[in-house]
Amino acid sequence: xxxxxxxxxxxxxxxxxxxxxxxxxxxxxxxxxxxxxxxxxxxxxxxxxxxxxxxxxxxxxxxxxxxxxxxxxxxxxxxxxxxxxxxxxxxxxxxxxxxxxxxxxxxxxxxxxxxxxxxxxxxxxxxxxxxxxxxxxxxxxxxxxxxxxxxxxxxxxxxxxxxxxxxxxxxxxxxxxxxxx
Ligand code: SF4
Numbered sequence: 001x002x003x004x005x006x007x008x009x010x011x012x013x014x015x016x017x018x019x020x021x022x023x024x025x026x027x028x029x030x031x032x033x034x035x036x037x038x039x040x041x042x043x044x045x046x047x048x049x050x051x052x053x054x055x056x057x058x059x060x061x062x063x064x065x066x067x068x069x070x071x072x073x074x075x076x077x078x079x080x081x082x083x084x085x086x087x088x089x090x091x092x093x094x095x096x097x098x099x100x101x102x103x104x105x106x107x108x109x110x111x112x113x114x115x116x117x118x119x120x121x122x123x124x125x126x127x128x129x130x131x132x133x134x135x136x137x138x139x140x141x142x143x144x145x146x147x148x149x150x151x152x153x154x155x156x157x158x159x160x161x162x163x164x165x166x167x168x169x170x171x172x173x174x175x176x177x178x179x180x181x
Contacts, residue, residue: 024068029059039081053087060085070094071169097163098170103127112145120146129153130160 030038037059040052060066060082070084074095079088086094100123109131111118120128125146132142139157143150 022068022072024072025065027064028069029063029065030056033059037082053082056082057085067165067169071166074166075170094163094166097126097159098167100124100126101130101160101163101167105131115145117145117147126156126160126163129156130164133157133160 033056037052037056060069063069063085066084068084070086070091073081073083073086074091078091081088083091103123105124105127108118108120108124108128112128112132125148128146129142132145137145139150139153142153142157146153
């Protein structure tokens with residue numbers, strides 16, 4: 001009698017595999033991917049870093065679990081590897097952006113809505129762009145009001161949008177609402 005061979009279970013790269021039972025990661029695109037892509041020795045081998053990181057990111061960007069993976073890694077304080085398409089340094093920046101969005105910028109928003117130009121520090125700028133985007137301001141209006149180029153606004157909007165999505169996933173009770181006028 002011929003034995004029926006069971007196909008090997010599809011695994012997530014370790015230590016993403018530690019989250020194997022997380023329902024959010026059931027559709028993870030990195031199943032069966034080379035673990036070295038996601039956990040390269042970033043310090044020891046620059047060449048490996050140059051090839052592994054873009055390859056891992058490419059897989060992550062097509063992954064339906066990308067945001068969930070990113071949130072899990074931030075919640076768990078993962079210090080190594082590519083999670084949700086982000087390197088450890090990029091995840092630290094993202095965490096700082098989520099904190100920046102908590103800044104109280106109501107007075108600055110009030111001034112900008114009255115056409116008054118106010119000085120904005122980097123963290124305030126991110127929060128202001130986010131809140132005014134929620135209020136329907138477009139890129140051109142934001143750029144004019146804050147005195148920066150449209151490219152700077154577009155980049156800030158993308159950063160703020162991701163930070164807000166991650167913040168809301170980590171703290172569902174604090175979903176994005178426009179700041180009180
Ligand atoms: S986002 Fe990347 S590391 Fe996370 S589950 Fe998807 S493919 Fe894997």
